[in-house]
Amino acid sequence: MPDPDRAAAQAAVARIQRLSDEHWWTLHQVCLLMRSETWVGPAGRRFGDEVHAAERRLRDLLAEAVTDARQKLSTAPGRP
């Protein structure tokens, strides 16, 4: 029979994965607008660089959270 702790952990992984999926594209539209040169000049360029770096960082952090959760699940007791 399934281990209740394990089931809870699996659900947590799923929720974290969902959060990641939901927010994977949060900065994407702004990045796209900046890529099509909506705002040009030094300040615009700075903003474009920052928002692209933020998008990469966001995705790294989301991936990290998901990987951490999966790893915890795989090392958890009650493995089938």
Add this chain to the structure above:
Amino acid sequence: MSPDPDFTGVKRPEFDTMATKHATAAGQLADLAVRLHGELSAAGLDVTPATGIRDLARQAETQAADLKRRQRLVSELDRLKVVFGTTTAKGTYLPIPDKLETGQAMLDGATAADAAIAAYRNNPAGADPKQLQIVQAYAAKVHDPAFARAFMSRLGAKGIVELANAVSLRVASFQRTGDYEEARQAANQGQHVLRITSTMLAAVTDPASPAYLGASFLQQLKAAGRTPRSDLSVAQGRPTGYHALADVLGAHPGKPPYSAEFMRTVGRDMIALDREVWDARRSGEATKAMADMRTFVPDLLRAAASSPAAAQAILDHTPEGRKGTNLHYLLHDRVGWWTDNPNSSTDGRDGRAFAAVMKAAMTGSDPVSLRLTAETFKILGADLPALYARNANEKLQLTDQNAFDQRAALRPALGSILAAHIHEVGRIVDGRNVLRSGVGADLRAQSVNQRDLDYALLFATSDDAAFSEIVRAQAEHTRVEIDKIFPLKDKGQTLDDPISRESKTFGHIVGAREQALYAMGRANEAASKELESMVKSAIGIVPVPGKEFAGKLAEQAFKGMKLEAFAKEVAGGVGGQPGSYAFDKGAAWIAQLFKSGKTLDESHATATENRQLISRLMEQMVATAAVAHGQHDGEGLAGRSFIDKKGEMKPVLEMTPSEYEDFLNWTTFHSGFSGLKIKGQDLVDSGAAEARRSFGITD
């Protein structure tokens, strides 16, 4: 084509969309951070990813707030049409400055300009005071280039003229109805607005300023200036746009100066128009409007005086198709403008404005300054003799008081010009041809000769301050020339040249001054003490070392006589600033001598003639210079008042007047020049006699 790398701007509506989206994203990230933190900590996992996202959310919030401010600014700049879309291959952009503050300054400039425009449009009878008040509220921003550019490009050249015209109409209407208090208040408010406008106009018409609006704006100003009043929106007012523009120029506070470029385009065109009117009036072809015209030239000159280059651009120019320069027009044809006497209707402001332009244009050492100086001396050399006549006592007499008064306000400037070119003055006395006007039939007509110079001196030295300035310059020149001849090899011969030359120049100056006093009816002064005291106060302190001289005196005067410490103190300076000690202290010391009211030297006090004073001055200069160069016997120092208890010389600048006098006396006897017979006195006399001959006076 991609936008210029320096171009800054935004696409609309994409920028607005982006601002909104980013604000939303910031909120979503903040929410994500909280939820992820909850999940991770509940699952017993490391919460670092959640805190990282919280940081990203904060950054996005800051960015979103900045975007929102920019978006608001963009939409205002767009709405008020301060900026216009410009199309590139990447789309249509609104040019928006990179810095928020710059954009805000542009917006403020446009708002202030709209008030200025409303001020003359709202009320045909004169500027609307409420709108002017809005303009006044921006007074602190006038030095911001973005503000000035936005204000001026929006108001436009014609708007400047309309605004100034409306300001003057309002004042005039109160005056017509006898509301003098209202008129005064309107004039004060108007003057403030014109000053604001003038400050910005100077900036936006200067190619060296970041506010420069380009050559086309200067052309628009010319067009607006030449516009007759019938074409202006206001029904009444001055005859041309230039009359109104002159109010703006006349209100200029001096900084930033109007550029040479402004004077070359607008300024020269104003004088050209004035010369056209003058021609028409003289030939009887003037229209009623022309005949009524009060000239705008003095106001132009007030603005032109703010820099040498601007002043020269006006004076050093001959309009196309004409023979005479603008300098000749102003100093000869329109000399009546500068009248300053108690009965004249003007308060002397106009004369002072022209004097300031002359001084700015002609006291430099550049070729244009020298050329203008030469032309000034030639003009005065031609015009002044008619003002004077010789009387039965063989003295000069002023015969045309009116013509004298017309030029009287120019004397201080002429004094400064003569002082600035005192080297050339001496060369001309020496018979050299060193100042050429460049205008005139031949070299002879172009060259300043001794007679031209003597008349310039005669006229300038009738002003006490101008006389004093010239004498000081000549004394300083003498000191430098004497100092140059050391170290001496052949004492007798080498000294002769500079001393005779400088003495003769002194002679011309005091000879001219003497006749100037006679001519002005100050015969008593000319004959007696007044002249001496003028010379005394001007030159009595001259052997006093200047900055450089004090240093040299300290370094060399008493070499090897335990004076090293003193030498370092005076020459080396204090606080790492070489020489500043001597300079600052020197100024204070001289001021103190003046205050004490004593002459330095007993022989100064007893001298009854200028030539004696000058001769004594020469001796002291030679002796002091000799001592400064270490040429002295070093004897007879014990017990002297300028030597302290340790046997060391007191710092020159700390000596009292009597100690300094003692020092001068010592130098005379121990410099090795005590036996030297300086021929200065004869030469002063001969210089003065030469000047009198220039004036047609026999001895």
